[in-house]
Amino acid sequence: MTLTAILSTLVLLALIDSTSLGTLLIPVWLLMTPGRVRVDRFLIYLFTVSGCYFAIGLIIMFGTDAFLNNYAPLMVSKPFLLGQLAIGILLMIISQLMDTKKSRARAAERAASGGGYIFKWRTRFTGEAVSSKISITILIGLALTAVILELGTMLPYLAAIGILVTEGPAWPMSGILLLGYCFVMILPALILLAGRLLAYPFLKQPLQKIDNWLMKNAQRAAAWIIGIVGFLLSVNAIYDLGWVQ
Template identity: 45%
Template sequence: MNAGLIGSLVLLALIDSTSFGTLLIPIWMMLAPGRLHASRLLVFLGTVAVFYLVLGVALTAGAAALLDDIRPLLDTTPFQVVQLLLGIVLLVLAFRTGRKKEGAEPGRLMRWRERAMTGEGSSKALIALALTAVTLEAATMLPYLAAIGLLSAAELALPLTAAVLAGYCLVMILPALVLLGARIVAANAVQPLLVWVNGWMTRSAAETTGWILGIAGFLLASNAARELGLFDAIDTLSGAK
């Protein structure tokens, strides 16, 4: 592994750390009325991290073999056309998603939060909340999928890949852990920050999702257009004029 790969993975992990399940819900849980149950929040974050880790190892383990099998397909014109269309669809979805106005916080999620942090709900319910959160944000796991792609391209041994992914997942939940520690040590000082971050993330959730979808769509569409020679054709037409 080189410094460039490590830096890219850390950056992607920090982007992932600002997602719905890794930061917004933990902040909501810290803002719940009553005494803070730190252990329950740790169970939530641990579930999220383990879910990501297991998914990442499974995808990485199958990625190399799958890539060898489908590599001839990736170079075909039909596949590149499908990739171009998928990129365009993501760009359209990015525009539509970014324009959505945020509403109130989901009532069911808020009720789960109250039960989780007051101790009325079981650990199974808390784990179910974490799994529900990461499942709902599966469409925006693009930074994690990009990290898996980088690790697959690096052709690391599976144990080392698993260790790197474990470090990625730790960095991913680190901001929430730092906020939790600050909330325990200096609750009154941290409370305004939590309220502000919660409000900002709630207001900008749709816009952030739109940016993620837009970047992914642009990368897919531009790569397909380049492989199909569309840019060369445009240059030729421009030169002819």
């Protein structure tokens, strides 16, 4: 594979990765904050996500995946799978408790009054009333959480690392290409940030509508996500335990 083909493939995979939870959905949510956007905090979040991806890529490139393979027997042992099943069932129960008629009614009331936990959390991330140190700590925690949630869906990133290892140039050029990949991942979010800063008067009304919808439906969406994760964990554990064929 030529260098041009490698670069083209890496850019394509990076753009696919740029549509994930941590690189697009959460940045859009942060940009929908009313009033002035705290650019410094937004960039801290984005570059934390990008930096985590870069670190994970370096770890994989230098062969730590072989070290992790040593723990494969533990991950298919009966105690581990039973624990995974218990966690999956617990998550599904939590999702049901979160999504009730009363909770939906309260969420609608909070959205109508401009409140709700999603508004409060975003205020902690970006608001003026929160100290910079606390806000930065929370933002870094949010970025790390997003990366952890995406670990199981890093297929484009893993494919890119595979290309760099098998077809790409030697170190340190491979590391530079990996760093460029991680930057392209957050490039769409940076473009959206520029649009938010330059064209907010035109975007204010549609952003407000999206914001109200998000505050009203955030808890229900979170419940669905938790339930789906719990279901997948449970099904995987049941299958690996050999209870179904």
